[in-house]
Amino acid sequence: MTENGRHDPHFDKDALFFEVIRPEQQTLPLVFNSPHSGRGYSAAFLAASRLDANEIRRSEDLYVDELFSMAPAFGAPLQRAFFPRAFLDVNREPFELDPRMFSGALPAHINVTSMRVAGGLGTIPRIVAENMPIYAAPIDAEEGLARIENIYRPYHRSLKQLMQETRRLFGRAVLIDCHSMPGSVSVGGHRRKPDIIIGDRFSTSASSEIAYAAMSILERMGFATAYNKPYAGGFITEHYGRPAADCHALQIEVSRRLYADEQNYTKKPEFIALKQALTLFMREFAAFLAGEADSVGLAAE
Template sequence: MGDAFSDHPPFEIRLPVEQSVPFVFNSPHSGRVYPESFVEASRLDRHSIRRSEDYFVDQLFDASPKFGAPLLAAHFPRAFIDVNREPYELDPRMFEGRIPHFVNASSMRVAGGLGTIPKLVAENMEIYSGRLTIEEALDRIDRYYRPYHDRLRQLIVKTHSRFGYGVLVDCHSMPANAQSSSRNRPDFVIGDRYGTSATEALSQLAVSILQDLGYTVSRNKPYAGGFITEHYGRPARGLHALQIEINRGLYVNEQTFEKTAGFDGLRADIGQFMGLVTEYFANNYSDVALAAE
């Protein structure tokens, strides 16, 4: 098994000249580098396989270093490996070979075809034309999943060590319409795992800033946050994690995956959001984010 990303880094960290705010931004699902071996093993064409991307989210948040915060962004696609899952959420039916005892084969995400090695992309389209070997799955986890989380953890630990607290903002996009419904979703969803990954005041701060910028915002519905938000958010220890979902209808054509005229304005507003939330939080930590014991 060769390195599918030997010609391209699997992810990158965009660092500020100096980290001046206790924030880390993360874009785990915006990767759009598809290894040739992966495409050849898929039953989907090069267009269809992209339907699970968080299109251009890394670009929407790429001003984060200007505000003194690092941005970690995946280049590998979510369809290849999903780092917003436990490391071993795997569907045994996808693989040939003996499944290790530590594999979590019974999670809801596995049942939905969206494990660490996904079975499906959006609209329930199966990715693979046949079974993979379990060795291939474990190799991807070792080569890409673990190094990604190692770097994310390093960024969070460094932030916490420097400032005494920290905030991880996990950045995603969502389809404009709910499945089996023509009803539009809100412009943004802020997820805090129903108050367990960040304090109420921090979540409400994020909601209020976005609303003041003219957007409709909901909390935790329909997205409360995934593995990353749940795993890294420890408010009682001064580590807060928010998930932010952006409605794709604001900035991208979901059929062609091309940016629309709304992209530049949305990117500028997200820049404003980053500037306001980082500045206010850093200057008012005791008021905004003291966790209840």
């Protein structure tokens, strides 16, 4: 079962901003989210950009929504964006905006001091990866604010609702925020290249048991993992992770070298095997959460 986001006059008139794919019955305290895998580049957006249709995709989390598309089959909802990250980044505060990008007045409450704004990666990004400017001219301020009102806010209302529903159903909620990273990312003194990075905002957005369980399952499956470096999680992980209230949020970053050609944005033959492996990960992680719940129930008896 799917639910669709609203329409917006500043995007294609028939565009759907996002989708929630629900299981027939939610049986797991899990919510999956893919905020950066949108591939809907409108003609109007491309016309406003100085980048061509290939260059503008460099910030896209390639096919991540497809890698985790089996989540509803296991009893967990999946929310995925259709709009591209280069157009609007919902993994930011709502008003992390660079006033130099806009013509017209912006509200006084915008966050201009954010490090992400300074780096060109605010709520409405100035650049895509490798410091490539997106726009050929300033954006009308009203249009930029309309993106926040008509896309950003409905997206987060939907995600908040999914977390609240899950918390009511199971007494806890665990958000898995799904992303991909460049294949060149390396960590540690030997600059090893991890396959998957798990982030929990340095143990503040999820219990350590949940984060370590995710890493342990992945490592047993043969993946090289890293923890919080260089990706600890963004606004979504920070905002929705409240371990004290038994609401947890993990960010998972999958290396694109495992499944995609990063130059032409196509899937490698290995995509199918990786999707199968991540499906197994979801099953094992769900079993861990079920075991935790059983342990809590036994301890309470």
